[in-house]
Amino acid sequence: FSAVEYDASGPRESIRAYREDVENAIERGLPLVDVRSPEEFSGEVLAPPGLQETAQRGGHIPGASNISWAAVTNDDGRFKSREEIEELYAEEGIDGGETTVAYCRIGERSSVAWFALHELAGYDDAINYDGSWTEWGNLVGAPIEKGEADD
Numbered sequence: 001f002s003a004v005e006y007d008a009s010g011p012r013e014s015i016r017a018y019r020e021d022v023e024n025a026i027e028r029g030l031p032l033v034d035v036r037s038p039e040e041f042s043g044e045v046l047a048p049p050g051l052q053e054t055a056q057r058g059g060h061i062p063g064a065s066n067i068s069w070a071a072v073t074n075d076d077g078r079f080k081s082r083e084e085i086e087e088l089y090a091e092e093g094i095d096g097g098e099t100t101v102a103y104c105r106i107g108e109r110s111s112v113a114w115f116a117l118h119e120l121a122g123y124d125d126a127i128n129y130d131g132s133w134t135e136w137g138n139l140v141g142a143p144i145e146k147g148e149a150d151d
Contacts, residue, residue, distance in 0.1 A: 015118065017101050017129035022136065026062055026143070031093070031100040034060045035069035035113045036133065040105070043146035046137070053106050055137025059144040061103065065092040066149040069109035072116035085121045096123030103129035103136075 017025075025032055039045045043058030060066070072085055080088070086095075094100055100123060102110040107130030117126035129136075136142055 015114065015127055017103075017127040019131060019135060019139070021099075021127065022061060022101060022103075022129055025099065025101050029063065030098055032061050032064035033089075033092075033094070033100060033102045033110075033113055033117075034064040034066050034133075035102060035104045035109050036060075036066070037068070038066060038148065040133070041066040042148050043144075047105055051105070053134045055133055057137045057144055059137070059146040060133075061136055062143050062145045064103075064145075065094070067092060067113070069104065069112045072113060072120075079116060079120055082120055082122070085116050089117070089121070094123075096121060096125070099125040099127060101127055101129050103132040105133045106130070107132045 022032070024030075034041050037048070040047065040058070041060045043060070046058050047054040067088065071088055072080055074080055079085075089095070096117070100117060102113040102117065104110040107128055110128050110132060114126055114128040117123040137144065
């Protein structure tokens with residue numbers, strides 16, 4: 001391959017959520033979307049098997065909905081339509097009218113959900129908490145909930 005030069009822009013801070021943003025979302029009752037597996041969400045497991053990054057505690061951020069990151073894709077791996085994505089999130093009361101925080105374990109799976117919300121469904125205030133459960137589950141004194149989404 002021949003050499004190629006790329007111009008990279010700086011970080012887009014407007015799409016990134018920090019711990020303070022999550023604390024604010026809890027306080028204001030804003031939508032939180034945990035895209036991890038039901039077993040991770042409930043606290044049954046801390047992380048998928050074989051992964052290093054984990055937390056001291058299992059569970060989820062209070063008030064979060066559990067919508068799998070893969071729910072926004074079809075069986076062939078392509079993203080679902082805008083209408084299907086909107087319907088999926090509307091079932092959990094998320095309509096893009098307010099800031100929506102997506103998170104997972106390290107911000108990787110939630111970036112897929114962020115892309116679907118922000119870029120495909122047009123929810124301009126969707127943000128991705130890249131500290132995710134690895135940060136939140138290790139924070140001393142941070143509130144957590146355990147159990148299934150409908151508990």
